[in-house]
Amino acid sequence: MTAAPRFPFSAVVGHDDLRLALLLNAVHPRIGGVLVRGEKGTAKSTVVRALASLLPPLDVVADCRFGCAPSSPDPQCPDGPHDSASTQRPAQLVELPVGATEDRLIGSLDLERALTEGVRAFQPGLLAAAHRGVLYVDEVNLLHDHLVDLLLDAAAMGRAHVEREGVSVSHAASFLLVGTMNPEEGELRPQLLDRFGLTVQVAASREVATRTEVVRRRLAFEADPVGFAAKWADADAELAAHIRAARDRVEQVALPDAELRRISALCASFDVDGMRADLVLARTAIAHAAWRGAEAVAEQDVEAAARLALPHRRRRDPFDEPGMAEDQLEQALAEAAEHAEDDGDEPPEGPDGPDGGGQAPDGPTEPTGGGGAEERSDGRAPADKAPAAPTPAFRARLLEVPGLGDGAPGRRSRSRSRSGRTTRSSTVEGHGVHVAATLAAAAPHQVARGRSGPGLVLRSDDLRREIREGREGNLVLFAVDASGSMAARERMSAVSGAVLSLLRDAYQRRDKVGVVTFRGDSAELALPPTSSVDIAAARMRGLRTGGRTPLADGLLQVQRVVQRERTRDPQRRALVVLLTDGRATVAVNSGLSGRDRAQRAVDDALRAAGLVAETGAASIVVDCENGMVRLGLPARLAAALGGPCLRLEELSAENVAGVVRAVRDERPRAA
Structure with missing residues (x-):
């Protein structure tokens, strides 16, 4: 067919x-x-x-399932040694x-x-x-x-x-x-x-003309795929011949020292890590020269290669946008031109060049942003403060959801998995066949079953399945107190830096994240749950603070988000990270005033925390209280949520001796 x-x-x-x-x-x-x-x-x-x-097309050994070339077959090929004839396939x-x-x-x-x-x-x-x-x-x-x-x-x-x-x-x-x-x-x-x-x-x-032509060609292809392909067959054949010719000459293309210095200068200018970028840029420039039929690499080849090989290597932090501006490339090319004109006779100052290898400082570079924003004249209350610059990021400690989940593959919490390590076998659950256990179950019965040949006599009750344990990604829902009691610039900078560190950790562990903020009179879902963690980081850097503390409303918003996400993705377990000083000042539907209103606000927050706990979400409270007088409300919130309470500084892995799990599962492991 x-x-x-x-x-x-x-x-x-x-x-x-x-x-x-x-x-x-x-x-x-x-x-x-x-x-x-x-x-x-x-x-x-x-x-x-x-x-x-x-x-x-490729010349391959006729009966080799691994595509070995007849002229140089793989000496370790599982189908080798090869004695059969060769054939050709696309x-x-x-x-x-x-x-x-x-x-x-x-x-x-x-x-x-x-x-x-x-x-x-x-x-x-x-x-x-x-x-x-x-x-x-x-x-x-x-x-x-x-x-x-x-x-x-x-x-x-x-x-x-x-x-x-x-x-x-x-x-x-x-x-x-x-x-x-x-x-x-x-x-x-x-x-x-x-x-x-x-x-x-x-x-x-x-461009309207371009979009029109795209639609015209696609409709023509769908109406008559064979006829459309035949119409363009000559053009494709010409391209294929061009590829073959360029492949034949690519090994003979020279890379002059001047262009090699240009390549090295470009990579140094963009501060890329390691030497892979230099090698890729050189190979791409050589291929570009071969494609245009040249005998040696020229400046135009290096420039074309740089546009394709460098943008994604400028990304020094998970939340940096890949890419580079045109003026940055032009400036780098201008600087590299000076090195290309240099005779290159000066010896390096060390084993890896003047800077001994040019390694970046330990840890990711913390992007700036969020600080120094001007106050908006849009009718905000005077207590509404511009965002403070986050403190430098740190390596966050591991926060886990207790128990054994079945969620999306990731790197946070323990889960049953199709991958990961095999922990045991089972006759009723699991994925795939546990070969050793199946053979062990069948072996004692071979004589009774009349085995006479090399194969095993198997029955359905011999089958054993693999129980594997791996790691899953979770829904990590940040609930951030942005009220006036948290609005001291030093404290909010520390909170923002902590959340950015946790977001970086969520990025590395392949989590889905959401952000709820509360201040003024209500809570806001600042970021609906998403896998694009860099968007969450951008929202946090622009977080404005001020106003009262509607803590109960923030927790109720968390409850609604958890319930909605559980409907959409039932197997992805939720981890709620609440960052607050616990000083609730806004009660739900309360006409009280003074001390009674404050007490009602606390009671409402504790009741709302209980509703979050009823969703089954794991929770962690990060205590952001400071000063000589501490009310201890975050610890009460943690008790109502059924999770631990950490101090803000305890989120750093460096501040915890050994490997610490913030949430411990005290229940026995499911069989």
Whole structure:
């Protein structure tokens, strides 16, 4: 059966940077792949899938499941040694779905042969299929963390290693990694971001003529895919021939010392970490020169490479926006030109250059912002204060939800999981087959069952399933007291810095976060729960303070958000982090005044805390009281919420000896 034609690469309208980045990687696969960032509906996937049809066909060993080249087969190939004839096949485009399992990615024990023939045989996964081709990961920012780690290892080493279920296998896995993502759905881990050689930002054109042509071509393709593809076949064939010619000459392209100094100066100017950027920039410039048919790299090649290789490497903090302004690049290019003209005879001042390696200070750079904002003349009450600059970020201690969950994969709380370590076997629950336990259950009965051959005689009651324990991401809901009693600039700076530190921790642990603030007369859902943690950080930096303390209303808002999110995502457990000094001053529907009103406000807050506890959400109260006189209300709130009470300074991991869990599960573990 003939596969349906893909949308032709040559027929794509616009997206010049994206097409160039893909073509350069096709010319020089060691560039390291492409990350495509952009809003939904911008043809990211269409362009990537169209690339595969342009790649040159591969010579492979006929019976090799791992795509070995006949001229240089992998000496460790599980299907080797190879004696069979070679054949030719198209380059593979292998798609890794977001919901893929670890077995599907790296391969696993062939259970059918293990249980019927009694032999250990390896069933290859997607990494084997992608060898010498393209591995495409749509929505790469939503990929499970354990799969990201495996992907990183294979991409860095060019090999996949499998150690599981008694199988030990290593095979070649060299591929062009292409990922697409929508930043609105959350950012990418910095470790994976840096692995992509190039990055491209795509957006829908605002030009009417361009948008019209996009729609016209797409409708024509949908009406007659075969005819439309045939119309563009010559253009695609010309591009494919151009790729082959550029591949043939890329190894002969010279990189003059002047351009190498230009590359190093550019990377130093943008203060990128490590040396990967220099290597990627050099390879990209060489590929660009080969693409335009030049014999040596020139300034125009370095400039084109810098636009694709440097923007995502400027991101020094999880909450920094990737990208760079045009004037920044122009200034860096102007400065780099001086180094290119230098003869380069001066020796370095140390083993790694004048600065001994140019390492950044320990820990992430804390972005500024939020401080020094002018008072808005929009009728706000005089108590409404401009946001204070947050204190420097710190490494936050681990805050966990008690018990064992079943939520989305992440790195915060313990959970039952399809990945992670195997803790035991079961006959009634779990995921996948626990091979050792199944074989152990069947072994004592083989004589009674009349076994006569090499295979095992199995029955349904022999089957044992794996119970695995991993980590899950949670809904972390911050409830921040922004009232007048918290509005001293030093204290609010410390609170904002603490929340930013916790947000950075949530980013690293793949949580979903929301922010509720309360001040004045009511509470506000400042940020509905989202996976885009950088948006939450921006809201916190702009947090204004002042007014009274509607603590009860803030907790009631928390209760509503938790209940609503539980309906939307029943398996994602919630962790409420309340930062307050506990000085409630606004009662719910109260006409009282003076001391009675204050007492009613406290009583209402405690009752509201009880309602939050009834939702089943885990809670932590961060006591922000200071001064000589402390009322101890945060501790009472923590008791009503059923969680611990921490001092603000106790959120730092450095202030806690060893590994501390803020929420301890006193209940026995579920069987």
